[in-house]
Amino acid sequence: MSNPVYRPNRRALLRGTAAAGAAALIGTLPARRLMAQDAPAKPAEIIVRAWGGSWVDALKKGVSDPFTAATGIQVRHDLTEDNEIQPKVWAAVAQGRVPPIHINWDTTTNATKSALRGVTEDLSDLSNLANTTELAKPVGLDGYPIVNTYGYVYVLAYRPEAFPDGAPTSWKALLDPKFKGRIALYNDGIGFHFPAQVAGGGKLEDIPGNMQAAWDFIAQVKQQQPLLGEDPDFTAWFQNGEIDLACTISTNAREAKKNGVDLAWTVPEEGAKFDTDGLWIPKGLPENELYWAKEYINFAISKDAQQVWCDGLGLPGVVPGLTPPEDLVGDPSYPDTPEEMAHLIRISTKVQVENESEWFSKFKEIMQG
Amino acid sequence: MPNPSPDFRYPLRWRLMDGVERLADTLWPRSMSRHTGWLFITPAILLVGLLVLGLIQIGDASLRVLDTATFLPSEDWSLTNYRKALASSTYLTVAWRSLSGAVLVTVLTLILAFPYAYALVRVRKAWIRKALLITLFLPFFIGQVVRAYGWLIILGNSGMVNEALSLVGVAPMRLLFNYGAVVFGLVQYMLPFAVLLLVPALTAIPEETETAAGSLGASWPRILWHVLLPMAKPGLIGAGLVVFTLTLTDFAVPAMLGGGSQDYIANAIYDQFFRTADQGLGSALALMLVAAGSVLVGLVFMVFGAGTLAMGGRK
Amino acid sequence: MISRSQKIVVWSLVWFSIITLSLPTLVVLGASLTAGNMVAFPPQGLSLQWYEKIALARDLQQAFLRSLIVATIATIVAIPVGTLAGLALSRFQLRFTTAIQVWLMLPFTIPLIGSGIGLMLVFGEWHVLGSLWPVGVACAVINLPFIIWSVSSSAVALDPDLELAAQNCGAGRVQTFLHVTLPAVMPGVITGSLLMFILAMNEFLVSLLLTDARIVTLPVLIYNSIRSIITPDLAAVSVVFIVIALAAIWLLDKLVGLEIFLKSK
Numbered sequence: 019m020s021n022p023v024y025r026p027n028r029r030a031l032l033r034g035t036a037a038a039g040a041a042a043l044i045g046t047l048p049a050r051r052l053m054a055q056d057a058p059a060k061p062a063e064i065i066v067r068a069w070g071g072s073w074v075d076a077l078k079k080g081v082s083d084p085f086t087a088a089t090g091i092q093v094r095h096d097l098t099e100d101n102e103i104q105p106k107v108w109a110a111v112a113q114g115r116v117p118p119i120h121i122n123w124d125t126t127t128n129a130t131k132s133a134l135r136g137v138t139e140d141l142s143d144l145s146n147l148a149n150t151t152e153l154a155k156p157v158g159l160d161g162y163p164i165v166n167t168y169g170y171v172y173v174l175a176y177r178p179e180a181f182p183d184g185a186p187t188s189w190k191a192l193l194d195p196k197f198k199g200r201i202a203l204y205n206d207g208i209g210f211h212f213p214a215q216v217a218g219g220g221k222l223e224d225i226p227g228n229m230q231a232a233w234d235f236i237a238q239v240k241q242q243q244p245l246l247g248e249d250p251d252f253t254a255w256f257q258n259g260e261i262d263l264a265c266t267i268s269t270n271a272r273e274a275k276k277n278g279v280d281l282a283w284t285v286p287e288e289g290a291k292f293d294t295d296g297l298w299i300p301k302g303l304p305e306n307e308l309y310w311a312k313e314y315i316n317f318a319i320s321k322d323a324q325q326v327w328c329d330g331l332g333l334p335g336v337v338p339g340l341t342p343p344e345d346l347v348g349d350p351s352y353p354d355t356p357e358e359m360a361h362l363i364r365i366s367t368k369v370q371v372e373n374e375s376e377w378f379s380k381f382k383e384i385m386q387g
Numbered sequence: 388m389p390n391p392s393p394d395f396r397y398p399l400r401w402r403l404m405d406g407v408e409r410l411a412d413t414l415w416p417r418s419m420s421r422h423t424g425w426l427f428i429t430p431a432i433l434l435v436g437l438l439v440l441g442l443i444q445i446g447d448a449s450l451r452v453l454d455t456a457t458f459l460p461s462e463d464w465s466l467t468n469y470r471k472a473l474a475s476s477t478y479l480t481v482a483w484r485s486l487s488g489a490v491l492v493t494v495l496t497l498i499l500a501f502p503y504a505y506a507l508v509r510v511r512k513a514w515i516r517k518a519l520l521i522t523l524f525l526p527f528f529i530g531q532v533v534r535a536y537g538w539l540i541i542l543g544n545s546g547m548v549n550e551a552l553s554l555v556g557v558a559p560m561r562l563l564f565n566y567g568a569v570v571f572g573l574v575q576y577m578l579p580f581a582v583l584l585l586v587p588a589l590t591a592i593p594e595e596t597e598t599a600a601g602s603l604g605a606s607w608p609r610i611l612w613h614v615l616l617p618m619a620k621p622g623l624i625g626a627g628l629v630v631f632t633l634t635l636t637d638f639a640v641p642a643m644l645g646g647g648s649q650d651y652i653a654n655a656i657y658d659q660f661f662r663t664a665d666q667g668l669g670s671a672l673a674l675m676l677v678a679a680g681s682v683l684v685g686l687v688f689m690v691f692g693a694g695t696l697a698m699g700g701r702k
Numbered sequence: 703m704i705s706r707s708q709k710i711v712v713w714s715l716v717w718f719s720i721i722t723l724s725l726p727t728l729v730v731l732g733a734s735l736t737a738g739n740m741v742a743f744p745p746q747g748l749s750l751q752w753y754e755k756i757a758l759a760r761d762l763q764q765a766f767l768r769s770l771i772v773a774t775i776a777t778i779v780a781i782p783v784g785t786l787a788g789l790a791l792s793r794f795q796l797r798f799t800t801a802i803q804v805w806l807m808l809p810f811t812i813p814l815i816g817s818g819i820g821l822m823l824v825f826g827e828w829h830v831l832g833s834l835w836p837v838g839v840a841c842a843v844i845n846l847p848f849i850i851w852s853v854s855s856s857a858v859a860l861d862p863d864l865e866l867a868a869q870n871c872g873a874g875r876v877q878t879f880l881h882v883t884l885p886a887v888m889p890g891v892i893t894g895s896l897l898m899f900i901l902a903m904n905e906f907l908v909s910l911l912l913t914d915a916r917i918v919t920l921p922v923l924i925y926n927s928i929r930s931i932i933t934p935d936l937a938a939v940s941v942v943f944i945v946i947a948l949a950a951i952w953l954l955d956k957l958v959g960l961e962i963f964l965k966s967k
Contacts, residue, residue: 065915070927096915097926101661105819106911113826118914131664135458199561205647206662245564246647250932254536257740259545260563277739372455375663382658383477385648408874420875424794431787431806431850434779434843438808441820502715517960519716521951526723527900528947529730529940530921532928537726540733540743547729547743575722580848583893587855607708625851632810638907653813660815673816680811685804 058306063092064120064314069249070097072273076330077123081318084326088317091310100124104132107300111137117300120311126156126166126294130371133163139299139308141165144316153294154319154336158368165315166294167324168333171351171362172209173283173290175252175271180262185284189217189235192263198242202255202264205246207236207381209291210265212363214239216288225365226373233380240384256281268351272332285350285361292353292362442677449670460667468671478655478672485651486679488566489634492573496630497623499574500581504622505615507582508589523579531576535643538572539563564646572644573634580633581626588622624691628684635680652676727944734937741934752938762939765920768834769903772919775838776902777895780849783842784898785891788853789883793862809844817844818911825912837912837919841902848901849894856890892958900947 066082068074074095082093096103096119103122110117122129132138133156141147141162147154156164176186180197192201203210211232215222218238220231245251245261253274255261268283275281297315299308317323324335329343334354346352353359396402415426451460452467472478507519526534541547542562549559562568592615600610616623638653650658652672659669729743737747756762787806796802809817817840825836860883868878884891906921913922924936954960 071933094915096918097923098910098915099661099926102910104664105660105666106822106914109822109826113823113829115826115829115831128664131458134456206658244648250928251647254539254741254932257742258539258543260543279740371458375453375455375665378658378663379475379477382650382655383475386477386480386650404874404877407876411874411876417875424790424796427786427790427794428796428802430783431790431846432802434783434839434846435806435808437824437839437843438812438817438820439805440824441817442808442812444823445816445820499715499719502712503719506712506716513961517955519720520960521948522720522723524896524900524951525727525944525947527904528943529727530904530906530924530943532906532925533730533936533940534726536741536928536932537729537733540729540741541725571722575726578719578723583897584851584855587852587890607705622855625855628807629810629847629851632807636811636813638814653815656813657815660819666819670816673813677808677812677816681804681807684807684811685800688800688803 058309060089060091061307061310063094064307064311065094065096065118066121066123066314067096067098067100067103067119068123069100072269072276072330076327079330080325080327081314081323084323085314085317089310089313093314100128104128107132108135108137111301115302116304117302120299120303120307121314122298122300124164124296124298126164126296126367127370127374129164129296129298130156130159130367132298132300133159134371137301138163139301139303139312141299141312141315144312144319146316146319149321149338150319150336151338156296157366164296164298165319166296166336167318168328168331168335169292169294169353170331170333171268171285171290171292171353172213172265173268173271173351174286175256175264175266175268175281175283177256177262177280178282179280185282186263186286187284188286189213189265189288191286192239192244193242195242197262199245200260200262201239201242202245202247202252202261202266203239204265205248205385206378207385208378209267209293210236211377211381212291212365213265213286213288216363222363222365226369226376229377229380233384236381236384240387244385246385253277253279268349269331269333271351272345283351289361289363290350292359292364442674445670445673448666449674451667453665453667458664468667469675471668472671472675478652481650481652481655482679484566484649485635485653488570488573488651489631492570492577492634493627493631495570495574496577496581497627500578500585500626501619501623503578504582504585504589507586509594523582526575526579531639532643534576535572535640538568538644542568563644564649566645566649568644568646569641569649569651572640573637576637576640577630577633581630584626584629585619585622588619588625592618621692624687628687632680632684636676730937730940731944734934734941736934739933741932741937752934753942755935756938756942759935762920762923765918765923768917769920771834772838772841772905772909773899773902775835776841776845777899779839779842780846780898781891781895784846784849784894785853785884785887787846788850788890788894789857789887791850792854792857793860793883806850807847809846814844814907818908821908822911831912832914832917834917837909837917838902840908840912841905842898844905844908845898845901848897849891852894852897853887853890856887856893860886896954 066077068077074097078095082095085091086093098106100122103119107117107119107122122132124132129138141164144162144165147162147165153169154166155162156166174186174189174191191197211229212222212225214235215225215229215232218231218235220229245255247255249266249270252264252266252270256264256274257277257279271281271283297318299311299315303311318327319336321337321339324337325340328335328340332343332346332352334340334342334352342352342354350358350361353362415423448460449468450464450466452465453460503519507516510516510519529537539546543549544559544561548562553559596614596618597610600614601607605613636653637651638657641649641651641654653676656669656672656676659665659672732743732745733741734752735748735750736742736745737749737751738745740746790796791799791802812820821836821840822831825831830836864886865878865882868882869875873881904921906925909919909922910925913919920939924939927936951960
């Protein structure tokens, strides 16, 4: 019912930010390049892989639309999952073909795999990198084969209805018998391994050497018959009243809440996994397209683009001085103080990349058993 | 321009046909006639050969081990991936689940498909027949994923079935995300295929055969057991093989209705290819699945004959 | 002739099938009419807003057109290949039959992910990815057994003596094939090609690996959208699909009659 009122507003807003963004973009491009003849030829469009739903909406509003407004280059969003584009890009590079996308919006862990494999372009020469926090730099890699663009938290999302006495304070809430069959995790356990290590009485320093505490805790959770799924499943399950508790990325919980699902989230006392997403460019693009793909990423880490994009996602960006969205001020899933950051669990990308498949298969072994 | 000559001419179609026949005789002389079967089968063999070219690539990948420091496959070949897959209890569980699930789904689908096909063939009113056919075809059009989503709404904890149950005082129960839900979803998906493959076999059974058996005093279960089922055997084998192989390799239904803990082999392969980027292990799993499936198909062909396929050949 | 108990057993099983086959379709139909933002049944208020939304979505329409092209290519490739193979297997004595059968069942025994990855590598090596025809060919390959089987099972109806009779009366080989053999298996060809078309129209897993954003097909687009959140517009797309399918079936009924699926001769 609010749609007819809401839509024009949103569009008006969009136009406003696009104009502002365009101004910012022109400001960030080297004037010489824009004016002079030697700026490489513009492609008609560039293809950016993105996650759908609120994710791509935020990117479009904050980065793609302003980029198009400033350069005239159309941006096409490829909504193939990050996991599913990976073998396509790898095969294209291995076979010397032009890759199917210009820019991959990817989890830092997945992107690091591509970087290690050597299929990413170096992005060290982006001018806007100078204004970013250390979060933008991928840990354990030389240069910038990826640029991180924001951080996010795997929160404990819950239905307030099921918690009349207030938010759950510990991940151990998952073990409460009354939630048997009403809890959910990602189907590879991503985001849950580290808090499980703490909740199971283990130490974070022991990762990856000794994770017995995590596996014991996960085995206990298995007794609770958790549902295992991916982002859309969580939304559907919360919406249909299938589950009361889930470990999921705060953005999904926020999106479900916006769609009318009664939902809240918290960072329990054991902490929660903090990770980053980033942008990268696959090798094998024609010279001019590579240039404009780089300009896109350069713009994406400008303050104006970050403000709008990260607002849409409800996540903290990599440029200092961003204003958090109103509904997330003081929210633990939007860490913007050192204390909040200290409470979160951050494990080096290198450790994650090298051990992830072990962890996934261990998790599967427990869950499928 | 038509030839104005008063001479008698064969109609154009005849002349055309003669030309085609002559062409056929030149390209494929009659002496080659006994090889015509091979001529007919070759395009299909070549087309499927595309998949085999792919399998060769996959076979190569399956012999290389992923190095997680560089995320590149190893240069040299080894059987490590196969060893890893065979030693894992997870894959054993998953393989057993796929195999037993495929058998169960095949049996249940045939039990439902047989009466459906029978009704289609025997029903006298044309509109009922058409309605049955349309019911069969429509589910194809909402696709597997959207269809599975429909089931979430119907069978969910607060879904239609549980609502209905609560009216008669039954507490809501978990109908989804278990082995049963996956089997049910697969049966529903496979049913139209099975019916379509059974119909020709049933059409070939003259209604008089049944009538004759009946007039000799056989009860209908006896007619079913001693007349209908044996005569429909080729169709049942054909439909059964298709349902079995498609179920064995299915991915979408276990992923969506299994709640993540009811994986089939295809889901495990998916995870290796797409989630952990271990294409070597994924390839090894895929090849073992193809081998197992092919061996089973070959056995069925040898033991039961090729069902619908061999009828001409066996005469 | 048919006993009461037989009738009850047969029709209760048939009704069970009818309900299981139709329920999800009905739910999706209902969900597409919702006035709310979520897929739910019963819908939260009635509205056509989601149809309005997809009517304006150009990417959906283009993807739909591409799917039509892919399905057409798949069917055109599959009809001759599948018909000939079906005839070869049912009408001719071939050696190594079991090996051939196992080979021709590969499209079903290879998991679709394997077929997709394999074809992506093969077509990639040939540098033909990026156009629609490889997708069409791929859809023809992965569903080929369906048309082979429908043709060969309808070949049961063909009496080999008929072919001999035709040749005795002086018909050439091509003529016999066109006027005796082919009409006999026509129901199988039609069922098979319809299945090929429908399945190619809905294929998402292999197509996902063979398309890119510029040539994405409708099922891939739907699959990708569902990965993040499922909204009622996707239900609306499915309903449009169903309506088009119904129209096609109606047309087929008018043109050749649906009975063709059941005819034995």
